[in-house]
Amino acid sequence: xxxxxxxxxxxxxxxxxxxxxxxxxxxxxxxxxxxxxxxxxxxxxxxxxxxxxxxxxxxxxxxxxxxxxxxxxxxxxxxxxxxxxxxxxxxxxxxxxxxxxxxxxxxxxxxxxxxxxxxxxxxxxxxxxxxxxxxxxxxxxxxxxxxxxxxxxxxxxxxxxxxxxxxxxxxxxxxxxxxxxxxxxxxxxxxxxxxxxxxxxxxxxxxxxxxxxxxxxxxxxxxxxxxxxxxxxxxxxxxxxxxxxxxxxxxxxxxxxxxxxxxxxxxxxxxxxxxxxxxxxxxxxxxxxxxxxxxxxxxxxxxxxxxxxxxxxxxxxxxxxxxxxxxxxxxxxxxxxxxxxxxxxxxxxxxxxxxxxxxxxxxxxxxxxxxxxxxxxxxxxxxxxxxxxxxxxxxxxxxxxxxxxxxxxxxxxxxxx
Amino acid sequence: xxxxxxxxxxxxxxxxxxxxxxxxxxxxxxxxxxxxxxxxxxxxxxxxxxxxxxxxxxxxxxxxxxxxxxxxxxxxxxxxxxxxxxxxxxxxxxxxxxxxxxxxxxxxxxxxxxxxxxxxxxxxxxxxxxxxxxxxxxxxxxxxx
Ligand SMILES: Cc1ncc(COP(=O)(O)O)c(C=O)c1O
Numbered sequence: 001x002x003x004x005x006x007x008x009x010x011x012x013x014x015x016x017x018x019x020x021x022x023x024x025x026x027x028x029x030x031x032x033x034x035x036x037x038x039x040x041x042x043x044x045x046x047x048x049x050x051x052x053x054x055x056x057x058x059x060x061x062x063x064x065x066x067x068x069x070x071x072x073x074x075x076x077x078x079x080x081x082x083x084x085x086x087x088x089x090x091x092x093x094x095x096x097x098x099x100x101x102x103x104x105x106x107x108x109x110x111x112x113x114x115x116x117x118x119x120x121x122x123x124x125x126x127x128x129x130x131x132x133x134x135x136x137x138x139x140x141x142x143x144x145x146x147x148x149x150x151x152x153x154x155x156x157x158x159x160x161x162x163x164x165x166x167x168x169x170x171x172x173x174x175x176x177x178x179x180x181x182x183x184x185x186x187x188x189x190x191x192x193x194x195x196x197x198x199x200x201x202x203x204x205x206x207x208x209x210x211x212x213x214x215x216x217x218x219x220x221x222x223x224x225x226x227x228x229x230x231x232x233x234x235x236x237x238x239x240x241x242x243x244x245x246x247x248x249x250x251x252x253x254x255x256x257x258x259x260x261x262x263x264x265x266x267x268x269x270x271x272x273x274x275x276x277x278x279x280x281x282x283x284x285x286x287x288x289x290x291x292x293x294x295x296x297x298x299x300x301x302x303x304x305x306x307x308x309x310x311x312x313x314x315x316x317x318x319x320x321x322x323x324x325x326x327x328x329x330x331x332x333x334x335x336x337x338x339x340x341x342x343x344x345x346x347x348x349x350x351x352x353x354x355x356x357x358x359x360x361x362x363x364x365x366x367x368x369x370x371x372x373x374x375x376x377x378x379x380x381x382x383x384x385x386x387x388x389x390x391x392x393x394x395x396x397x398x399x400x401x402x403x404x405x406x407x408x409x410x411x412x413x414x415x416x417x
Numbered sequence: 418x419x420x421x422x423x424x425x426x427x428x429x430x431x432x433x434x435x436x437x438x439x440x441x442x443x444x445x446x447x448x449x450x451x452x453x454x455x456x457x458x459x460x461x462x463x464x465x466x467x468x469x470x471x472x473x474x475x476x477x478x479x480x481x482x483x484x485x486x487x488x489x490x491x492x493x494x495x496x497x498x499x500x501x502x503x504x505x506x507x508x509x510x511x512x513x514x515x516x517x518x519x520x521x522x523x524x525x526x527x528x529x530x531x532x533x534x535x536x537x538x539x540x541x542x543x544x545x546x547x548x549x550x551x552x553x554x555x556x557x558x559x560x561x562x
Contacts, residue, residue, distance in 0.1 A: 029421070354459075354482075355457070356457060356484035356529060357426070360425065360526065361422055361425075361426070364421045364422060364425075372456055373458040380458055387457045416431070
């Protein structure tokens with residue numbers, strides 16, 4: 001049946017893909033760079049950088065304004081990127097795809113524009129203990145401002161929320177918003193959101209999905225997820241910084257007030273009355289991050305050419321390898337679920353050694369990891385630590401980098417012996 | 418390469434980290450403050466008891482958690498502060514502490530190193546009712562309202 005051949009061909013070749021990423025041509029502290037901080041932000045392939053450059057060099061003018069050909073070309077560039085983004089998340093319409101700075105801005109938009117008009121005393125917003133601050137703080141703030149309750153589902157060791165709390169919450173509150181991540185940036189957990197989405201809709205609540213960490217690693221489908229809003233950030237998925245997207249159901253977006261006000265988001269302005277523009281423009285005040293959007297479109301092209309299923313499989317493999325290798329290091333505590341249930345993220349602590357010190361000594365060996373609370377202080381509180389170390393992987397990560405990390409950890413232990 | 422480790426994690430830093438001076442708390446302190454490093458969530462609390470003149474620092478202690486740099490720097494600061502006046506310490510130049518630490522610090526690690534000093538200064542200014550200098554303003558009131 002030729003299965004064997006097909007199997008090898010379906011694997012991603014990270015060693016070969018690294019050639020697309022100019023950043024790896026440098027050395028740090030005399031060593032090749034083991035870049036294990038992709039969950040914070042990914043590195044950039046030449047193909048994406050070239051697409052942005054080409055846009056600046058051949059198609060740049062302000063969009064949606066000029067009647068001249070160059071402006072039309074720029075508008076086409078932006079709108080093509082919107083179509084690529086729509087297809088990437090399988091949204092029904094490009095009208096529902098709003099370009100913003102990042103996932104944080106997208107989540108704030110929903111919290112403000114939806115929350116300020118729909119939340120009040122007696123209502124509740126439900127998040128989990130595992131949220132990034134960007135899907136936590138805006139809801140905490142808006143709930144408080146509106147006199148609504150802000151509730152946090154506790155999680156277990158794998159990062160899964162405890163659903164047994166839902167019944168009591170539903171009994172005592174009018175749940176209006178359920179907001180959770182699809183993939184955790186700190187534990188790497190890939191959540192099964194189906195039960196929470198179903199529960200949210202039974203409560204007539206909206207379901208807001210923070211997919212900032214999911215979009216780089218797996219195929220997204222807003223219709224299959226059945227969520228109401230979904231936020232992504234370009235910089236985590238091989239795109240440039242300064243571009244993210246919010247998807248929302250058209251009927252919800254239409255009923256909402258705008259978030260930022262000014263040029264481009266209007267249909268008419270008079271002294272006594274201003275009319276909002278059509279979707280998505282109503283939520284895109286000011287000059288758009290057009291080159292960045294083009295970059296995001298090119299990043300999507302890049303990821304899809306490789307195949308998100310292959311990227312996901314590659315990361316599971318790396319997570320399994322890393323959990324195995326790191327597990328050998330004396331005094332290590334590993335956090336989070338089993339390898340099959342996680343994206344390429346491994347958080348850990350070395351007994352008696354603060355993550356800052358671990359990361360600093362690793363840096364001197366050319367290994368870049370993140371040390372801190374990863375914008376997840378409620379989780380740190382739960383784990384009873386101030387901070388963790390986090391190594392995270394992407395399509396260009398190779399097992400040799402994990403070996404370099406493990407060797408580095410032995411050197412860390414020596415310094416603190 | 419190990420040269421670079423030695424430079425940063427010199428013997429004296431590791432010694433202060435493993436055997437911190439002035440670690441603990443003071444009951445009914447004359448001055449106290451809590452500080453956080455927002456980058457990593459580290460926390461330090463500092464407690465001060467004045468001598469009978471109400472000005473000389475008779476005893477100073479710290480508690481909390483942090484990396485080797487922040488813990489060692491705070492430990493050194495405890496030794497540097499005892500016997501000096503509140504005004505002197507509240508206006509201490511950061512260079513004085515940095516000379517004591519004497520290791521190369523990146524901007525991020527500088528924040529670790531300064532956590533104790535900043536917190537101690539806030540404690541002293543609060544106790545004396547003197548306004549917090551620019552740069553420390555708001556340090557103590559970051560709560561979500
Ligand atoms: C799960 C998750 N949500 C939200 C964000 C926020 O993304 P950004 O900083 O691009 O707005 C991040 C990024 O760290 C994240 O990992």
